[in-house]
Amino acid sequence: MSNVVGMLLILSALLVFVMAVLGLISPRKLQRKNSESAPKRLHIALAGLLLPIGLFIIGGAFLEPQKAGSDVASVNAVEAPAPAPAPAPAPVASKKNLGMTPEEFRKAYNDMIGQIDKSWRVAEFEINRGEVNDGINAALGKSVHIVGSIDKNNGKLLGLIVILGGSQAEENVRAIASLLTVAHVTTQGAPKEKITSTVNKLLKDAAAKIDDPSASSEKMIVGNRKFTFSASRVTGFMFTVNDSSSE
Incomplete structure (x- = not known):
């Protein structure tokens, strides 16, 4: 349950941040229907910075740490009987990946x-x-x-x-x-x-x-x-x- 609360708080912070970014680009997008003027960019910037930081901190406190699993690979060596073994081929470098299918x-x-x-x-x-x-x-x-x-x-x-x-x-x-x-x-x-x-x-x-x-x-x-x-x-x-x- 704490993970859910934490994620919702973090999502709320990101939503506030996105709205603030849109407001900085066009303040009229945040203008209230009954208001005669759009909010000032300074006010939008302060709200877009302070509110998300507070929500991130509170939401992060609710999130429980996640244990990272580890993969163990086993390699079987095969010996090939040969009177004159040829030089081993150069290993092919593997591509960098995200470690998951x-x-x-x-x-x-x-x-x-x-x-x-x-x-x-x-x-x-x-x-x-x-x-x-x-x-x-x-x-x-x-x-x-x-x-x-x-x-x-x-x-x-x-x-x-x-x-x-x-x-x-x-x-x-x-x-x-x-x-x-x-x-x-x-x-x-x-x-x-x-x-x-x-x-x-x-x-x-x-x-x-x-x-x-x-x-x-x-x-x-x-x-x-x-x-x-x-x-x-x-x-x-x-x-x-x-x-x-x-x-």
């Missing part, structure tokens, strides 16, 4: 998002077969989409891209919940509060440059993951998750 990601995602709303859980992904890598391309909600590439050798996810769109408040809440869930279930080696605050900062910084088509993406490493955020009036918000050591 699409199905493992889906189950972890559903476990967390289901604590907020069971109807937000997603069905099994359809795997699209490719010549180099396989992939997934699925909807996590009405205004949120996920795209991922899969290593054909081991079936692990190489990276994920989450695309956010829509303008309705209900759509934004689910989109933010999906975004936060993807970040949490794919990242190890960092506290939940750090993951959440990083997503918050990247989203804010990307939104500030949404009208600049030449703006560079916002990037930050958290634990064993590299988060990348970009924003565009045409494509919406795009959030990418990769291994922290990937280029």
